[in-house]
Amino acid sequence: xxxxxxxxxxxxxxxxxxxxxxxxxxxxxxxxxxxxxxxxxxxxxxxxxxxxxxxxxxxxxxxxxxxxxxxxxxxxxxxxxxxxxxxxxxxxxxxxxxxxxxxxxxxxxxxxxxxxxxxxxxxxxxxxxxxxxxxxxxxxxxxxxxxxxxxxxxxxxxxxxxxxxxxxxxxxxxxxxxxxxxxxxxxxxxxxxxxxxxxxxxxxxxxxxxxxxxxxxxxxxxx
Amino acid sequence: xxxxxxxxxxxxxxxxxxxxxxxxxxxxxxxxxxxxxxxxxxxxxxxxxxxxxxxxxxxxxxxxxxxxxxxxxxxxxxx
Numbered sequence: 001x002x003x004x005x006x007x008x009x010x011x012x013x014x015x016x017x018x019x020x021x022x023x024x025x026x027x028x029x030x031x032x033x034x035x036x037x038x039x040x041x042x043x044x045x046x047x048x049x050x051x052x053x054x055x056x057x058x059x060x061x062x063x064x065x066x067x068x069x070x071x072x073x074x075x076x077x078x079x080x081x082x083x084x085x086x087x088x089x090x091x092x093x094x095x096x097x098x099x100x101x102x103x104x105x106x107x108x109x110x111x112x113x114x115x116x117x118x119x120x121x122x123x124x125x126x127x128x129x130x131x132x133x134x135x136x137x138x139x140x141x142x143x144x145x146x147x148x149x150x151x152x153x154x155x156x157x158x159x160x161x162x163x164x165x166x167x168x169x170x171x172x173x174x175x176x177x178x179x180x181x182x183x184x185x186x187x188x189x190x191x192x193x194x195x196x197x198x199x200x201x202x203x204x205x206x207x208x209x210x211x212x213x214x215x216x217x218x219x220x221x222x223x
Numbered sequence: 224x225x226x227x228x229x230x231x232x233x234x235x236x237x238x239x240x241x242x243x244x245x246x247x248x249x250x251x252x253x254x255x256x257x258x259x260x261x262x263x264x265x266x267x268x269x270x271x272x273x274x275x276x277x278x279x280x281x282x283x284x285x286x287x288x289x290x291x292x293x294x295x296x297x298x299x300x301x302x
Contacts, residue, residue, distance in 0.1 A: 057289070061288065065287075065288060103294065104240060108239050148236065148237075150293070175239075
């Protein structure tokens with residue numbers, strides 16, 4: 001089981017993601033630097049969270065135009081499983097690999113807390129170990145997580161079941177339209193989400209609801 | 224040659240920063256402001272080239288990097 005994480009200057013959740021992937025697979029993920037133009041064949045590529053390039057211009061805007069993102073784009077077209085968390089989600093949106101955008105939180109405040117997510121589609125490779133309607137716990141930590149897309153795009157995503165996680169029980173921390181927390185592309189091999197499932201892996205984290213997400217993405221059955 | 228690109232939020236896109244600035248003006252007792260929407264300005268120095276070529280180049284910059292066309296509009300002017 002091979003995984004890779006993309007490393008860009010300014011990301012700060014890469015260590016957490018390495019620990020999470022090691023915990024799940026028993027193997028250290030490959031680390032792919034921003035200047036790389038090819039990525040080895042792996043079962044999962046993750047773009048972790050943080051503040052790539054200091055959030056200059058717009059969150060994820062500079063990262064989305066780096067050489068390594070062209071390599072990610074090629075992998076995406078070949079159907080490789082890709083997850084972008086937090087800044088990784090922002091980068092995938094800026095790269096045009098997922099629809100919509102993330103704006104400043106409606107409260108204008110950085111939010112760092114635990115929220116609840118509803119699994120609204122358990123029929124994707126990222127959510128197959130959950131069940132539809134399941135409420136899971138997950139931490140969030142961001143300043144620009146306010147998901148927005150025009151009405152037509154949101155309708156199309158809803159029709160195609162691309163919205164797989166929504167903030168539940170009035171815990172929407174950022175003003176996201178329709179409580180959208182996590183979406184997949186039409187082909188179903190790319191997931192972007194603001195919350196941090198990699199921080200809910202081990203018992204010591206205070207919750208383990210994130211484990212099923214990575215096990216799903218890697219096609220691992222749950223113990 | 225010099226150019227200026229102005230980026231503004233599309234109508235209907237919520238602008239909490241603009242709202243916060245508006246509230247701060249109110250706190251300063253500067254009255255009469257109906258609304259504020261925050262945008263960005265890029266001042267760009269280009270090599271000398273025909274104005275049409277420059278405009279095309281600026282449009283390309285906007286579409287590929289400077290502007291998030293999901294939520295933003297832009298205007299391009301040669302100075």
